[in-house]
Amino acid sequence: MSAEPFFRSRWVPRPSHVTELPGDSGLPAGFRAAGVTAGIKPSGRPDVGLLVNDASEPVSAARFTASAAAAAPVLLSRERCRLHALRAVLVNSGCANAATGRRGLDDAAKTQGAAATAVGCDPALVAIASTGGISQFLPVDRVLNGILAARGELDRAGDASFQAAIQTTDAFEKRANLSVALPSGAVLLSAQCKGAGMISPNFATLLCFVQTDAGLSAETADLLLGVCVKRSFDRASVDGQLSTNDTAILMASGASGVEVNGESEDELLFGEALDALLRQLAVMMVTDGEGAARAARAIVRGGSQENVEAAARAVANSPLVKAALHGGDPNWGRIVQAVGGALGGQGLAEAPLPIDVTIEGVQVCSAGSAIPYDEGELDRRVQREEVEYEVGLPGEGAETEVFFSDLSKEYVEFNSAYTT
Amino acid sequence: MSAEPFFRSRWVPRPSHVTELPGDSGLPAGFRAAGVTAGIKPSGRPDVGLLVNDASEPVSAARFTASAAAAAPVLLSRERCRLHALRAVLVNSGCANAATGRRGLDDAAKTQGAAATAVGCDPALVAIASTGGISQFLPVDRVLNGILAARGELDRAGDASFQAAIQTTDAFEKRANLSVALPSGAVLLSAQCKGAGMISPNFATLLCFVQTDAGLSAETADLLLGVCVKRSFDRASVDGQLSTNDTAILMASGASGVEVNGESEDELLFGEALDALLRQLAVMMVTDGEGAARAARAIVRGGSQENVEAAARAVANSPLVKAALHGGDPNWGRIVQAVGGALGGQGLAEAPLPIDVTIEGVQVCSAGSAIPYDEGELDRRVQREEVEYEVGLPGEGAETEVFFSDLSKEYVEFNSAYTT
Numbered sequence: 029m030s031a032e033p034f035f036r037s038r039w040v041p042r043p044s045h046v047t048e049l050p051g052d053s054g055l056p057a058g059f060r061a062a063g064v065t066a067g068i069k070p071s072g073r074p075d076v077g078l079l080v081n082d083a084s085e086p087v088s089a090a091r092f093t094a095s096a097a098a099a100a101p102v103l104l105s106r107e108r109c110r111l112h113a114l115r116a117v118l119v120n121s122g123c124a125n126a127a128t129g130r131r132g133l134d135d136a137a138k139t140q141g142a143a144a145t146a147v148g149c150d151p152a153l154v155a156i157a158s159t160g161g162i163s164q165f166l167p168v169d170r171v172l173n174g175i176l177a178a179r180g181e182l183d184r185a186g187d188a189s190f191q192a193a194i195q196t197t198d199a200f201e202k203r204a205n206l207s208v209a210l211p212s213g214a215v216l217l218s219a220q221c222k223g224a225g226m227i228s229p230n231f232a233t234l235l236c237f238v239q240t241d242a243g244l245s246a247e248t249a250d251l252l253l254g255v256c257v258k259r260s261f262d263r264a265s266v267d268g269q270l271s272t273n274d275t276a277i278l279m280a281s282g283a284s285g286v287e288v289n290g291e292s293e294d295e296l297l298f299g300e301a302l303d304a305l306l307r308q309l310a311v312m313m314v315t316d317g318e319g320a321a322r323a324a325r326a327i328v329r330g331g332s333q334e335n336v337e338a339a340a341r342a343v344a345n346s347p348l349v350k351a352a353l354h355g356g357d358p359n360w361g362r363i364v365q366a367v368g369g370a371l372g373g374q375g376l377a378e379a380p381l382p383i384d385v386t387i388e389g390v391q392v393c394s395a396g397s398a399i400p401y402d403e404g405e406l407d408r409r410v411q412r413e414e415v416e417y418e419v420g421l422p423g424e425g426a427e428t429e430v431f432f433s434d435l436s437k438e439y440v441e442f443n444s445a446y447t448t
Numbered sequence: 449m450s451a452e453p454f455f456r457s458r459w460v461p462r463p464s465h466v467t468e469l470p471g472d473s474g475l476p477a478g479f480r481a482a483g484v485t486a487g488i489k490p491s492g493r494p495d496v497g498l499l500v501n502d503a504s505e506p507v508s509a510a511r512f513t514a515s516a517a518a519a520a521p522v523l524l525s526r527e528r529c530r531l532h533a534l535r536a537v538l539v540n541s542g543c544a545n546a547a548t549g550r551r552g553l554d555d556a557a558k559t560q561g562a563a564a565t566a567v568g569c570d571p572a573l574v575a576i577a578s579t580g581g582i583s584q585f586l587p588v589d590r591v592l593n594g595i596l597a598a599r600g601e602l603d604r605a606g607d608a609s610f611q612a613a614i615q616t617t618d619a620f621e622k623r624a625n626l627s628v629a630l631p632s633g634a635v636l637l638s639a640q641c642k643g644a645g646m647i648s649p650n651f652a653t654l655l656c657f658v659q660t661d662a663g664l665s666a667e668t669a670d671l672l673l674g675v676c677v678k679r680s681f682d683r684a685s686v687d688g689q690l691s692t693n694d695t696a697i698l699m700a701s702g703a704s705g706v707e708v709n710g711e712s713e714d715e716l717l718f719g720e721a722l723d724a725l726l727r728q729l730a731v732m733m734v735t736d737g738e739g740a741a742r743a744a745r746a747i748v749r750g751g752s753q754e755n756v757e758a759a760a761r762a763v764a765n766s767p768l769v770k771a772a773l774h775g776g777d778p779n780w781g782r783i784v785q786a787v788g789g790a791l792g793g794q795g796l797a798e799a800p801l802p803i804d805v806t807i808e809g810v811q812v813c814s815a816g817s818a819i820p821y822d823e824g825e826l827d828r829r830v831q832r833e834e835v836e837y838e839v840g841l842p843g844e845g846a847e848t849e850v851f852f853s854d855l856s857k858e859y860v861e862f863n864s865a866y867t868t
Contacts, residue, residue, distance in 0.1 A: 097788020393547055
């Protein structure tokens with residue numbers, strides 16, 4: 029872990045009851061992990077990770093991609109696992125096992141079964157996740173060998189090697205070890221996450237694994253993960269492309285002896301910590317990626333949740349807005365164009381649209397019309413590493429935000445290179 | 449006009465009853481046009497165009513952007529003009545007069561009034577259109593001077609200078625002069641169109657003006673333009689960004705003496721010609737633009753019109769598909785990812801999705817699973833200038849297509865440069 033603090037975005041302040049621990053401080057009590065090289069990646073880098081919760085009664089929660097082309101490991105985990113009581117997670121990088129049909133499901137089931145045998149539990153207690161190239165079949169034998177090797181290396185300090193095994197094109201590590209001070213006592217919270225600035229189905233995807241030694245009920249774990257994923261990964265867009273393999277899993281061992289009960293002050297503060305953790309990871313994904321110069325946040329306020337959501341997505345996914353962000357160009361006409369195009373195109377609003385636009389605190393558009401502003405000052409502000417766009421639509425009461433990446437020549441170069 | 453034929457895409461064969469005329473053959477009888485330099489564009493290139501229909505009873509039809517941030521000239525033309533009987537069209541490039549509020553509407557009305565005076569008609573018979581930078585106020589005095597200058601140069605051979613005055617970043621001219629053989633006699637059909645591969649709100653937009661000396665009723669003109677725009681410009685996507693200023697206007701003089709009556713063989717063949725004209729122009733826009741190496745067509749078939757439409761848009765607007773297209777990379781996993789993400793994300797379909805994918809006639813995916821194919825042959829075929837993706841979804845009876853551009857480093861470079 030670098031000397032840079034984990035909470036490094038101005039959009040995600042570190043909660044005062046959360047302390048960052050060194051990167052080598054290990055997993056919370058009750059967890060062991062390992063990452064090994066099984067030969068799936070041609071690069072020879074680690075590609076099989078195993079994570080185990082040794083608690084007598086493991087608790088967990090999971091969220092998966094909404095893609096209708098969800099990969100085999102997602103289908104299998106979602107349909108065959110007891111997701112509230114997972115004992116282990118098996119992850120491979122280097123192959124997404126997506127668009128692989130029935131054979132893909134069979135392959136996934138074989139690796140799930142092998143991991144269950146290695147860990148000594150029911151296969152339904154082992155979730156699996158994959159990331160890598162779509163359309164390639166899983167090299168099952170290599171994964172099986174990887175499981176055996178990983179089993180021998182399971183260790184509470186194995187989160188760094190586990191992290192290495194789940195990464196693909198990530199330019200930097202997305203891993204955290206936190207201590208959380210709750211009224212009932214201190215608990216640990218750790219996470220390993222992957223997802224590059226270029227969310228590219230041949231290379232990338234979002235995977236996130238979170239562990240805690242707090243005691244959580246299955247209901248609390250599910251509630252907290254659901255809310256926090258909605259406020260983090262669901263609010264991040266690199267290129268508007270939903271992956272086939274996105275997976276987020278929270279596991280609790282209870283080994284700290286600190287119980288986080290529903291509707292308690294403990295739950296509130298634990299939820300705050302988890303929320304900050306996932307939001308910082310989401311911003312990191314948006315910031316990552318070759319050539320990414322700037323990250324942005326679009327905040328949209330107005331009278332209709334449907335409209336503010338559509339407007340925020342339109343801004344975040346506009347290649348014109350993203351290219352201007354990349355170039356440090358305060359081209360706010362593109363914000364108006366993107367919002368007007370989305371709302372009009374979807375039949376949500378009609379012209380004229382009294383839209384307000386403010387960039388990094390400088391208002392440039394009021395009720396749909398250009399207004400005078402300090403151009404030199406705005407020029408300077410859009411050079412910042414994080415740029416914030418605020419959009420006001422008619423009405424009040426609804427608000428949303430989306431974090432997004434810029435669009436760089438390097439993104440195009442990387443994603444137009446011959447990859448198969 | 450270049451020696452290259454107008455009908456140059458394999459997706460738009462020239463109808464056998466349509467003949468291409470030389471670029472200097474002039475407008476159909478009844479029309480005069482001119483383009484002049486009024487000093488709106490800093491480059492000193494032509495920027496004000498005037499087009500007049502001298503028929504005693506002019507007939508017309510119009511279509512505009514659906515953007516909720518539609519520019520002042522769109523709002524004014526849509527709400528204040530008798531769009532079925534337009535006498536003239538005033539166009540300026542170099543300024544979109546968008547995001548300009550009440551002042552923008554007043555400015556637009558001034559230029560409309562001046563053009564009406566210059567032509568000698570009611571202002572309600574003059575449509576106006578603008579293209580250029582969003583958020584800048586219209587330099588009204590320059591437009592007024594341009595109108596006076598253009599009035600003095602109105603000529604039946606003025607379509608080339610009119611074309612020059614409406615272009616912005618277009619890499620090549622999009623203009624046609626056609627002769628159409630109808631059962632009742634020959635008529636002329638001409639068009640001037642702008643819209644670059646980079647549909648960028650600071651520079652571009654789609655404008656299309658079509659003239660014919662056929663006799664059309666207002667109802668027939670409206671019906672034909674509506675249907676043909678839906679099958680052409682509505683099926684083209686450069687970057688998924690709906691402009692604030694898109695405008696298409698069809699005008700008929702009737703000067704040929706050939707009447708195209710509703711539900712006649714004449715109407716059918718005239719419609720076929722107009723359809724081919726607009727579809728070729730749409731493909732040209734997709735092909736245009738600095739750095740564009742390849743154009744593509746996504747054809748999606750299935751049982752639900754909503755699903756095939758969402759899938760086709762998802763493929764056409766995926767930066768990953770577009771980057772692969774640019775690089776000549778047969779990365780079909782991105783097709784599956786884009787379709788699955790869109791249908792799943794919008795709640796239109798659930799995994800597993802039995803999707804078929806065929807690229808340039810080579811099937812690569814059947815019922816959601818990779819199948820063996822000749823990789824060398826596919827590699828060769830995706831190097832073509834026009835690449836076709838066919839997607840099959842469950843069911844039958846619905847089908848759609850979208851034409852789209854690739855995503856190049858030059859697109860990013862161009863659109864990330866400081867532009868204000």
